[in-house]
Amino acid sequence: MKNKYTIGSFNANEIRNKDGWFIGQFMPLRDLEHDTNIEISVKKLPKGWGMHDEHPLHYHKVAKEFGIVTNGSARVIFDNKELIIKKGDYYILSQGCEEKYLEILEDMELITIKTPSVSNDKILVDHIFKEKVGVKA
Numbered sequence: 001m002k003n004k005y006t007i008g009s010f011n012a013n014e015i016r017n018k019d020g021w022f023i024g025q026f027m028p029l030r031d032l033e034h035d036t037n038i039e040i041s042v043k044k045l046p047k048g049w050g051m052h053d054e055h056p057l058h059y060h061k062v063a064k065e066f067g068i069v070t071n072g073s074a075r076v077i078f079d080n081k082e083l084i085i086k087k088g089d090y091y092i093l094s095q096g097c098e099e100k101y102l103e104i105l106e107d108m109e110l111i112t113i114k115t116p117s118v119s120n121d122k123i124l125v126d127h128i129f130k131e132k133v134g135v136k137a
Contacts, residue, residue, distance in 0.1 A: 006032045010042045019043070024117040039063070039114040045104045050074070055101040060121045063114040065093040072108030076101050098125060 008022060024039035049055075057077065073086035077100040078093060084105070085091060093099055114121075 039117040049104040050101040057100040066113040068111040070109040072106040
C-alpha cells in the first residue's frame with residue numbers, strides 16, 4: 001500500500017541531484033512525489049550562476065510556470081525582455097513564454113511550480129537567441 005504522507009528534506013542529495021525538483025511525473029510511480037498535475041522545485045542558485053549558459057533560453061509547450069523568489073536576485077529574460085527579479089517577487093509564465101536566467105546577482109533561493117507535469121515539455125531555443133545577439137553556437 002502506498003504511504004499516505006511523505007516527509008523529505010530540501011538538503012537531501014536526491015533533491016539536489018534532480019536540480020531541486022521533488023514533485024512531478026519524473027518521480028518514481030510508487031512515491032507520493034509522483035504527480036502528473038504539478039511539478040515543484042526549491043533551488044539555491046549561487047551568485048554568478050547562469051553566466052555560462054547553465055539555463056538556456058527555452059519555453060514550455062504545455063506547462064504554465066510560477067516562480068517565487070525567497071532570497072537574492074537575478075537578471076532574466078522573459079518574453080524577449082531583460083528584467084531583474086528579486087526577493088519578494090513572483091512571476092507567472094504562460095505556455096510558450098521564452099525564459100532564460102542570464103545571471104544570479106545575489107545568492108538566490110527560488111520556488112518553482114509548473115502545471116501540468118509533462119515529459120519533454122521544455123523546448124530549447126537558445127540557438128535563436130545567440131544568433132540575435134551575434135554569438136556563434
